[in-house]
Amino acid sequence: SALRPPAATGRRAGVVRRASFEAGVTASGERVCVVGATGYIGKFVVQECVRRGYPTTAVVRSTSSAASPYLASATVVEAEATDREALEGAIAESGGTDVVICCLASRSGSESDSLLVDYEASVNCLEVARRLKARHFVLLSAFCVAKPWLKFQDAKLKTEAALAAQSDVSYSIVRPTAFFKSVSGQVEIVKGGGPFVYFDLGEGRSATCNPIAEADLAMALVDCVCDPTKSSKTGTPIWNLGGPDAGYSMRQQADLIADAIADVDAAPRKDPWVLGVPIGLFDLIIGSLDFFAQLTNSQKWKDAAEFGRIGKYYAVEDMLTTQPAEKYGRVTLFDHYKRVVRDGQEYDPYTTVFAKGTAVAAKQGTTKAAA
Numbered sequence: 001s002a003l004r005p006p007a008a009t010g011r012r013a014g015v016v017r018r019a020s021f022e023a024g025v026t027a028s029g030e031r032v033c034v035v036g037a038t039g040y041i042g043k044f045v046v047q048e049c050v051r052r053g054y055p056t057t058a059v060v061r062s063t064s065s066a067a068s069p070y071l072a073s074a075t076v077v078e079a080e081a082t083d084r085e086a087l088e089g090a091i092a093e094s095g096g097t098d099v100v101i102c103c104l105a106s107r108s109g110s111e112s113d114s115l116l117v118d119y120e121a122s123v124n125c126l127e128v129a130r131r132l133k134a135r136h137f138v139l140l141s142a143f144c145v146a147k148p149w150l151k152f153q154d155a156k157l158k159t160e161a162a163l164a165a166q167s168d169v170s171y172s173i174v175r176p177t178a179f180f181k182s183v184s185g186q187v188e189i190v191k192g193g194g195p196f197v198y199f200d201l202g203e204g205r206s207a208t209c210n211p212i213a214e215a216d217l218a219m220a221l222v223d224c225v226c227d228p229t230k231s232s233k234t235g236t237p238i239w240n241l242g243g244p245d246a247g248y249s250m251r252q253q254a255d256l257i258a259d260a261i262a263d264v265d266a267a268p269r270k271d272p273w274v275l276g277v278p279i280g281l282f283d284l285i286i287g288s289l290d291f292f293a294q295l296t297n298s299q300k301w302k303d304a305a306e307f308g309r310i311g312k313y314y315a316v317e318d319m320l321t322t323q324p325a326e327k328y329g330r331v332t333l334f335d336h337y338k339r340v341v342r343d344g345q346e347y348d349p350y351t352t353v354f355a356k357g358t359a360v361a362a363k364q365g366t367t368k369a370a371a
Contacts, residue, residue: 021227023328024219027052028226030098030135033091034074035059035081035125040179041140042103043070044218049101050074052222057094059087081121088128099225100129101138109310110303111151118155123162130168136231137171138224139163143240143319145175150310163232170233172224177242177319178211180336183253187340190257190272198250199315200276206250209319210242213336216329217241242321243329251276253333260337282312 020026032049036042037058047070049056056074059081060066066076079090081104091097102125106117122139129137141160145153163171190196198206212220220241229235248256254272262269286308293301321327 021229023223023227025052026223026226027054029053029055030225031055031057031095032099032101032222032225033057033059033094033097033134034101034103035087036103036105036140037071037074037076038065038068039103039105040181041105041214041217041221043068044214045101045103045221046071046074048215048218048222054222054225055095057091057097059090081124082116084124084127087124088131091128092132096132097129097134099136099138100125100134101140101221101225102126103140103221105140106152106155108303108307109150109152110306112299112303114152114155118152119158122156122159126159126162126166126169130166134169136225137163137169138221139171139173140221141173141175143175143177143242143321144313144317146240147317150313151306152310160238163237170231171237172227172230172232173238174217174221174224175238175240176212176217177240177321178209179217180211180213180243180331180333181345183209183211183333184336184340184345186254187257187260187337188345190254191261191341193273195273195275196254196257197275197277198254199279199282201279201316204251204276206276207315207318208247208249208252210245210247210321210327211319211333212241212243213329213331216243216331220328240321240326241328242319242326243331243333244327245333247318247320247322248333256334257337257341260334260341264338264341279312279315282308282315286312 032054034042034046034049034056037046038060046056046058050073058071058074058076059079060076061078061080063076063078065071075094077090077094079087081087102122104117104122104125106113126137139159141156142153145156145160148154148157160173163173186196200206220239224230224239230239231237251274254274258269258272286305289301289305289308292298293305
């Protein structure tokens, strides 16, 4: 089925029958509020809500962001999510909301930042949704919380627990494996003849993931507004989510980049220069940082050690979904690498999906959400 801006069906339409829900297409027409609307994923979620015809409110920290093309056709309101009263007032003054999509995420992953954003501000969004009598709440979480040993994972799990502990609003929790941007930082280095660096887990092994395109993730988050299979009241609310690929190890990503360069340049393929770094290096770095943290009791050193643990986590843990229902979208990692080779890292992944008015189909599993 072609993606198209669906007709609004009226306020409080809520979830739809399973047989009539279509991924990437169906919309309920309710009022939707996106918090974290200028964040990396939030801005794509705003665009997707508008595309589907939802009356959309975008909550931003500063109205100077109102001129952003990502927020076009949305009602922009200013509020700090850390200030619950201000957040409630801003959303109420804009006309209230039926659905809140929370796209907040800490920038650094430090303990204090994670507690403030991934937990406190996110729970503020939940409490405001409850006080404004919203019907549904969608939380952008992370796949990695299923195996937690980092501070930001603990904070996200506390927010998930807060959702599960209440019954005023139904909810959906989306846990993406990784964003395309997080696995494409070395494309231009390899293109320029530099090395692809990865952490060797032994015998050439490296972590594997199937990341999801930003526009596809936005589509999935907006699907949760009215997909009965993703609601806490009518289905399974936690959705582990990756892209359509089977998954690539870091070593395989290097080869995929080389394939993309050859394809775009229409030139003979050159084997990438691959540099494997022993994973034990992380333990040495983290141990040194922990030593200075204990010696000085300095938050600066404690945060530095936590950043080291974050780096190690993603070097050793697979971010991989294997079930058909946990794979979504049509944009592959190879597609993305070719765009980076051609247009650079900062190309617009949302506009790309809907470029030149081409009708595309969102795929969850095969072609459609389960009926």
